[in-house]
Amino acid sequence: SVIDPRTGEIIKGHVTLGSLRVRQDMKIAEGLLTPFIEDRSELKSAVKNMALARIRQLSAHEIGHTLGIAHNFAASASDRASVMDYPHPLVNLTTDGGLSLSNAYTEGLGVWDKQVLAYGYSDFGGMPSSDEQLARILDENKTLNLSFISDRDARPAGGAHPQAHLWDNGSEPVTELERLLSVRQQVLDNFSKDMLNSDQPLSQLQSIFVPIYLLHRYQTEAAVKWLGGVNYHYYMADDSTDDYQPVGAARQQAALKQLLKTIQADTLRVPSHIKQWLVPSAYGESSSRENFSGKTGLIPDTVSMAASAADHSLSLMLNSQRLNRLAQQHADNDRVPSPAGLMTAIFNTVFSDWENAKKAPVQQRLLATAINAEVRAVKNSGLAAETRLVMRAELAEQQQKLAKSDSLLVKQLAKDLDKFLNEGQWPEQYEPEPLPPGSPI
Numbered sequence: 524s525v526i527d528p529r530t531g532e533i534i535k536g537h538v539t540l541g542s543l544r545v546r547q548d549m550k551i552a553e554g555l556l557t558p559f560i561e562d563r564s565e566l567k568s569a570v571k572n573m574a575l576a577r578i579r580q581l582s583a584h585e586i587g588h589t590l591g592i593a594h595n596f597a598a599s600a601s602d603r604a605s606v607m608d609y610p611h612p613l614v615n616l617t618t619d620g621g622l623s624l625s626n627a628y629t630e631g632l633g634v635w636d637k638q639v640l641a642y643g644y645s646d647f648g649g650m651p652s653s654d655e656q657l658a659r660i661l662d663e664n665k666t667l668n669l670s671f672i673s674d675r676d677a678r679p680a681g682g683a684h685p686q687a688h689l690w691d692n693g694s695e696p697v698t699e700l701e702r703l704l705s706v707r708q709q710v711l712d713n714f715s716k717d718m719l720n721s722d723q724p725l726s727q728l729q730s731i732f733v734p735i736y737l738l739h740r741y742q743t744e745a746a747v748k749w750l751g752g753v754n755y756h757y758y759m760a761d762d763s764t765d766d767y768q769p770v771g772a773a774r775q776q777a778a779l780k781q782l783l784k785t786i787q788a789d790t791l792r793v794p795s796h797i798k799q800w801l802v803p804s805a806y807g808e809s810s811s812r813e814n815f816s817g818k819t820g821l822i823p824d825t826v827s828m829a830a831s832a833a834d835h836s837l838s839l840m841l842n843s844q845r846l847n848r849l850a851q852q853h854a855d856n857d858r859v860p861s862p863a864g865l866m867t868a869i870f871n872t873v874f875s876d877w878e879n880a881k882k883a884p885v886q887q888r889l890l891a892t893a894i895n896a897e898v899r900a901v902k903n904s905g906l907a908a909e910t911r912l913v914m915r916a917e918l919a920e921q922q923q924k925l926a927k928s929d930s931l932l933v934k935q936l937a938k939d940l941d942k943f944l945n946e947g948q949w950p951e952q953y954e955p956e957p958l959p960p961g962s963p964i
């Protein structure tokens with residue numbers, strides 16, 4: 524923006540929308556729709572329509588900024604009330620077993636946008652006074668159940684607000700995560716390479732597969748905010764703060780249940796028909812940061828993909844600020860998961876997965892990845908003293924369970940954990956590769 528320094532007035536706004544944004548949206552739409560639309564030209568126009576719907580809405584968003592409007596990340600929880608949120612395409616399964624993106628993005632401005640513009644730009648005339656008219660708009664916002672929560676509250680991984688998320692959908696993030704996980708499963712079961720032309724290298728399929736495999740990543744970030752979450756808004760001095768309360772225990776338990784699904788082998792194992800298509804780059808092609816990195820050289824590493832995806836959830840669940848809040852909330856209400864209880868739930872999930880398939884590399888890696896995430900959390904300097912102490916005690920218990928195993932691999936993991944607990948040393952090889960970038964921008 525070019526801003527008049529005397530008044531703050533925005534005189535000129537300039538926005539650049541790079542082609543990468545549309546590319547990313549088209550990859551998502553291709554991966555989602557290809558299994559469900561046979562006709563190629565119909566498929567191409569459905570993909571294009573979704574990308575255009577997004578860029579149309581994004582244009583409105585940027586114009587909103589030039590008018591001085593801030594992000595409102597709580598808007599998607601109020602029936603997609605603003606173009607100033609970051610929207611994730613809304614994917615709907617249809618009754619005939621298909622999939623639709625026709626409602627992926629809203630059209631036009633949202634209710635919140637109209638309220639903000641009315642507040643900032645109305646010329647109220649004389650009567651009633653503009654103060655009264657402005658107060659009326661704020662009252663309307665309450666009646667319409669509109670919340671405003673912006674970047675500082677919504678962006679951090681340790682965020683506490685249960686409704687302020689980026690790239691999410693729905694008023695109930697946990698229900699939406701559950702729904703999105705089942706959409707993802709259905710798409711993976713039917714995943715197809717038909718979007719590629721016959722003169723395209725098959726290795727290009729990976730850039731379509733990645734956003735589908737990680738379809739749940741942003742909704743996971745939304746759902747995790749119910750764990751150790753706290754309801755609040757930006758209070759004025761004479762507002763009631765009765766709603767300034769932790770997220771209810773039943774909701775936190777429901778969130779934990781869905782989050783645990785995102786670290787399970789059944790969710791993260793790449794289906795064998797897709798694995799067969801994830802081939803090394805063809806001559807003249809090269810892997811890019813859109814793809815997963817792994818530990819198997821040029822051969823795409825589906826085990827490392829599972830570890831990276833699981834670690835995304837684990838690092839959110841085991842965020843130090845979240846753990847410290849859980850410890851304090853659990854002290855007041857023991858139905859809220861405690862940090863140790865959360866670790867037990869994580870451990871039980873990956874350990875029983877491993878017990879069901881002891882020789883499977885995915886299960887072995889997920890077990891090591893979860894223990895690594897717990898160790899990383901315990902080492903984090905942001906962890907409160909009392910939280911750290913209970914988590915170390917829980918790690919010691921997990922160490923004993925691992926040590927009793929008849930598997931040499933798990934016995935060695937127990938030895939490494941013992942070394943961490945006694946000497947503070949931990950192998951860095953357990954750290955998974957970071958996820959490729961992938962915001963549906």
Ligand SMILES: [Zn+2]
Pocket residue numbers: 584588594
């Ligand atoms: Zn923006």
